[in-house]
Amino acid sequence: MKPHAEIAEVWPRDGRIRLVGRIHGCPAGGTWRLVLTRRAHPDQRLDYPARTDGDRFESEWPVADLAASDYAAVEEWDIHLSDGEKELRAGRQLDDVRGKKKIFVYPEQRIDGSDVSVRPYYTIKDNLSLECRTGGAA
Amino acid sequence: MTDRRPLPKVRYLLLHAYGRGGTIRTVMNQANSLVAAGWDVELVSAVRRRDDIQFPLDERVRVSTVVDLRDDAQAPPAGLVARWRDRRRSRLMEEPAQHIPAGEFGYRYFNRYIEDRLIAYLRTLTDGILVTTRPALNFLAAEHATSGVVRIAQEHMNHGTHKRDVQKRIRETYPTFAAVAVLTERDREEYEELLPGTRVVRIPNAVHSLDQAPADPRSKIAVAAGRLFPQKGFDMLIPAWAKLVETYPDWQLRIYGSGEKKAQLRALIEEHHLYNHVFLMGHTDRLDDELAKASFYVLSSRFEGLPMVMIEAMSHALPVVSFDCPTGPADVLTHGVDGLLVPPEDPDALADAMARLMADEKLRADMGTAAVLTAASYGPDAVHPRWESLFTELSGAGGPSGPSSPGGPGELPHEQRRPGGAAKGQHA
Numbered sequence: 001m002k003p004h005a006e007i008a009e010v011w012p013r014d015g016r017i018r019l020v021g022r023i024h025g026c027p028a029g030g031t032w033r034l035v036l037t038r039r040a041h042p043d044q045r046l047d048y049p050a051r052t053d054g055d056r057f058e059s060e061w062p063v064a065d066l067a068a069s070d071y072a073a074v075e076e077w078d079i080h081l082s083d084g085e086k087e088l089r090a091g092r093q094l095d096d097v098r099g100k101k102k103i104f105v106y107p108e109q110r111i112d113g114s115d116v117s118v119r120p121y122y123t124i125k126d127n128l129s130l131e132c133r134t135g136g137a138a
Numbered sequence: 139m140t141d142r143r144p145l146p147k148v149r150y151l152l153l154h155a156y157g158r159g160g161t162i163r164t165v166m167n168q169a170n171s172l173v174a175a176g177w178d179v180e181l182v183s184a185v186r187r188r189d190d191i192q193f194p195l196d197e198r199v200r201v202s203t204v205v206d207l208r209d210d211a212q213a214p215p216a217g218l219v220a221r222w223r224d225r226r227r228s229r230l231m232e233e234p235a236q237h238i239p240a241g242e243f244g245y246r247y248f249n250r251y252i253e254d255r256l257i258a259y260l261r262t263l264t265d266g267i268l269v270t271t272r273p274a275l276n277f278l279a280a281e282h283a284t285s286g287v288v289r290i291a292q293e294h295m296n297h298g299t300h301k302r303d304v305q306k307r308i309r310e311t312y313p314t315f316a317a318v319a320v321l322t323e324r325d326r327e328e329y330e331e332l333l334p335g336t337r338v339v340r341i342p343n344a345v346h347s348l349d350q351a352p353a354d355p356r357s358k359i360a361v362a363a364g365r366l367f368p369q370k371g372f373d374m375l376i377p378a379w380a381k382l383v384e385t386y387p388d389w390q391l392r393i394y395g396s397g398e399k400k401a402q403l404r405a406l407i408e409e410h411h412l413y414n415h416v417f418l419m420g421h422t423d424r425l426d427d428e429l430a431k432a433s434f435y436v437l438s439s440r441f442e443g444l445p446m447v448m449i450e451a452m453s454h455a456l457p458v459v460s461f462d463c464p465t466g467p468a469d470v471l472t473h474g475v476d477g478l479l480v481p482p483e484d485p486d487a488l489a490d491a492m493a494r495l496m497a498d499e500k501l502r503a504d505m506g507t508a509a510v511l512t513a514a515s516y517g518p519d520a521v522h523p524r525w526e527s528l529f530t531e532l533s534g535a536g537g538p539s540g541p542s543s544p545g546g547p548g549e550l551p552h553e554q555r556r557p558g559g560a561a562k563g564q565h566a
Contacts, residue, residue: 009414105418107408
């Protein structure tokens with residue numbers, strides 16, 4: 001198993017998204033940040049501090065930060081954990097559940113004052129990403 | 139074998155032999171055992187909507203269909219008569235059933251055309267044994283399978299669960315059957331009282347196998363399974379879990395099954411912020427493997443006939459937390475021994491009982507061991523010979539115990555009352 005950020009909990013609540021997980025497959029020391037990368041424009045990145053305790057990490061951000069005026073109908077952001085050198089993909093690789101995309105389903109949150117809704121989701125490779133939909137509900 | 143008369147042909151009439159329901163699975167298990175024992179078995183599917191049978195079925199079991207509803211089943215009509223027939227078929231397909239009461243839970247699957255075809259089919263039967271598997275089919279068989287076939291009605295539901303019009307038709311028509319087979323002791327008593335003079339036998343459904351991988355009591359997964367439908371009560375189970383999540387944050391509840399209430403249940407999960415703890419797993423072809431990953435099973439149904447997945451879970455050494463709903467849980471479970479029975483439709487009591495098991499690994503292990511023993515009386519080897527005895531006796535064919543079996547009416551030679559039966563179903 002490649003080093004990655006194994007997600008334990010995803011909390012889309014109260015206009016924020018909070019992630020809890022463990023750093024898996026590499027030393028967890030040092031300072032880590034959570035990095036969101038817009039898939040269609042990889043030069044656009046958002047990053048946030050991550051609190052660590054041993055290999056456990058936790059980070060959160062307001063969904064309003066994901067507002068953008070140039071969105072296509074559906075846009076994705078991919079989630080990584082970074083210590084400045086390594087970039088660990090966030091995902092859920094260590095459990096027994098197959099087909100997470102349809103099983104681990106999270107609530108959608110609308111960005112205030114916009115018609116963009118944000119929902120965390122697992123990709124078909126069990127990585128965690130964000131889906132931003134403009135217009136109708138997902 | 140040589141001094142016996144030949145075994146009669148056994149036909150099972152099912153609404154949809156190509157479906158995935160519990161009745162279908164159970165009938166196929168029975169059919170497999172019967173053909174292995176030398177019986178000639180045919181499954182007759184009232185309708186057909188799929189190409190393939192969904193459960194393992196011995197190739198010696200014949201399967202036939204009365205009305206094929208697959209899209210490509212109807213050849214385009216050629217000629218005047220064929221076109222007239224086709225129009226008539228289309229018209230009758232649109233007309234509601236006439237002989238089946240609207241309160242039958244499967245009413246919407248029937249129409250005038252299907253009824254007519256079934257009646258025509260039933261009138262052709264002159265020999266052997268016919269087992270009909272739900273009220274609508276029982277009613278049609280009672281009135282139209284009158285040319286010599288020995289009829290047995292399977293009744294999988296508690297009488298009180300049926301709508302009034304169905305109850306009335308049951309009282310009117312079931313006395314014409316050679317036997318009415320029910321799943322639980324409570325049902326046997328109730329139907330016997332309702333149908334004086336009619337032979338009512340209790341034969342539980344069998345699980346498909348007792349040779350199952352045992353679960354690990356250390357696992358922090360609870361499992362439930364069933365169609366996502368109000369009957370299964372998952373709308374009570376999810377709020378019950380919400381009461382436990384703070385105390386037991388490392389536990390998961392996995393609900394297997396698909397169905398029309400999925401969106402509502404998902405909304406309930408979101409409302410209670412349980413999206414990290416309660417999962418709608420969808421349909422699985424490997425339920426055995428999934429049951430074995432859990433450390434207890436939850437049954438939150440409003441009603442049941444005999445909940446077979448619960449018994450399958452027990453064969454994996456899973457203890458059960460269950461509502462004491464009609465019927466089945468109290469027939470199977472002994473409160474405090476192989477599971478915990480709580481008052482029906484009481485989510486708080488369900489939560490308390492789940493918490494008791496979640497807090498106590500040794501209790502899960504002990505009750506799981508007891509659950510395996512309970513499940514053994516629902517194994518194929520315990521149940522299927524009871525059907526053979528009933529068929530042998532009713533058809534007058536020579537069986538191991540001769541044309542008339544010992545035990546007298548209402549009791550099968552293999553009928554076994556479980557020791558301590560009187561204590562069943564008591565909850566604290």
